[in-house]
Amino acid sequence: MTTPLDRLRTIRKRRALAWAGAAYAGLVLAGALIGAEITLRSKTRWVKGVFVPVGRRGNDVFLPASVETLSRGPLGVVPLRPNRGHAVLGRHQMAGTVVKRPILQQRGTLPNGALAWVSTYLYNGTPAQLGVAYSDEVVRTPVGDMPAWHIPPMHGEPDAVAIVIHGHGGQRAQALRMLPALLRSGVGSLYVTFRNAFGAPQVGKGYLTLGDVEAEDVLAALHWAQEAGYRRAVLYGFSMGGNIALSVLRAQFRPYPIPVVGVLLDSPALDWRATIRWNAQRFGLPKPVARHVGAFTQWVVTRRSGQDFDTVDQIQAAPTFDVPILLWHGTRDRTIPIDQAEALAAARPDLVEYHRVEGAKHIRTWNIDPKGYDAQLEAFIGKVVPGVQRE
Incomplete structure (x- = not known):
């Protein structure tokens, strides 16, 4: 026989479960809304330090x-x-x-x-901080003029150019550490920005597409390079900039104004689904909760911006790549899991030269061994753009 006390206990358990379920749903919703906002809009005025x-x-x-x-x-x-x-x-x-x-x-x-x-980024200004001559340029796109820095080659006429692409919430100055090696390699450099990044035009609601549409701005940079007299290019992407660089390799952008003969990737974001889950867990959420927050974040991002995560899944796209790739990733990267880099290297050992950098944080692979990094960069460029006049 059920007593009034038993019924009371049952009601209390149901209420407790209901409150627990509501609290969990609220946690997932809040995490997803915050995660979606960070994913879709991220730009800062200052280089981190x-x-x-x-x-x-x-x-x-x-x-x-x-x-x-x-x-x-x-x-x-x-x-x-x-x-x-x-x-x-x-x-x-x-x-x-x-x-x-x-x-x-x-x-x-x-x-x-x-x-x-x-x-650890060393520079927060322009190439002038290194004593390097440069010019402020604009890359004209259908959605506006994207600011860029052009550093011509040290010797001879324009031949090959490295198009340097910063990452999610990043700035061009973060890659100035690598400029001396680029100069020694004999190529010119074009440090570009892309729509909805800091200092670039805002399009629509200002949402990023994680490498998809931003690739059009890098394609426009290839047109700029052609008009400036360059005959071939390498793409050099950092974090989300790496996803943009690989997105440029899609068939829809071919033929290029000038050939893209190689791609350099530093700590690239190759699978945004995994990256979102990883970052949810990174902020202290248990794995099951992080999995739910990640899935709901993806849903919110797609609902807001129409983002197709398959389009920016570069692991899935690996069989279509057809140019040599130089890849660095650090074992202490807390922003982009190193598993993504290792999956790309395993998928295309015929194209990918992979350097696993022990102890390196996100976009800090250069800092662990600057001379080694520079040597790898210069050797790769020498391989994919033979004949340039080097220092």
């Missing part, structure tokens, strides 16, 4: 200890106005409770006591 006071004694710089200042490899330092200068710092060591790094390169002044931007 930290602002810290700088101490200086002779050729040594002293910095507060932080994740950024303790990072492996070199650091860039830019004092805030009214101080003007830029320095590249070498390997760190601890000096008591602060970080000590030697100055490897310096332009302008880096005074003791300055408040400065410090970053």
Whole structure:
């Protein structure tokens, strides 16, 4: 016989389950809405770094200890106005409770006591921070003029050009670390932007398409290169920029104004479904919850923007690729899972030269071994664009 107490307990259990279900649904919904907003719109005014006071004694710089200042490899330092200068710092060591790094390169002044931007990206301005001559250009597209930097080859007439494509929420300056190697390789460089990125025209609601439509802006950059006298190109993409570069290889964009003879990829986003799930888990959600948040995020993104995730699945597209690919990815990448790079390398060992960089974070593969990275870059360009006049 059921007693009133049993009925009360049953009601309480049902209510508890209902509240738990509602809370779970609310968590998934909130996570999906936040994830969709980040996925569809991401642009920042500043190159990532930290602002810290700088101490200086002779050729040594002293910095507060932080994740950024303790990072492996070199650091860039830019004092805030009214101080003007830029320095590249070498390997760190601890000096008591602060970080000590030697100055490897310096332009302008880096005074003791300055408040400065410090970053593993090294540069936050233009090629002028490296003392390199460049011109501000625009790449004309049907949706507006995309700003770009053009750095001509060091020797001879235009022949081959590297079209450098930044990533999701990124800026052109993040790839200035690689400019000296590009110059030594003998190619010109065109650092481009794409629609709905910072500094570029906004189209519609400003939604990114994760590499799909942005590929049209890189195609326009190939037209710019043709008009500038270049005869062949390599595409060099970072993170989402890597997906854009591979999207340009789709049949619908052929024939190109000038041949694309190779692709370089640094920490590329190759499978956005997996990336969204990975980032949901990265922010502390248990795997089952992250799986649900990821699936619902994809649904929200598609509902808002019409995004076709199959179109930007470059692992699935791997059998169609027909140019050599140089690929770097770091084992400590918390933004794009390294499994994607390894899947691409395994799918096309005939085309992909893969470098798994131990200890490297997202788009920080260069920082672990700058000389090794530069050597791999220069050797690859020498292979795919033979005959250019190198340094």
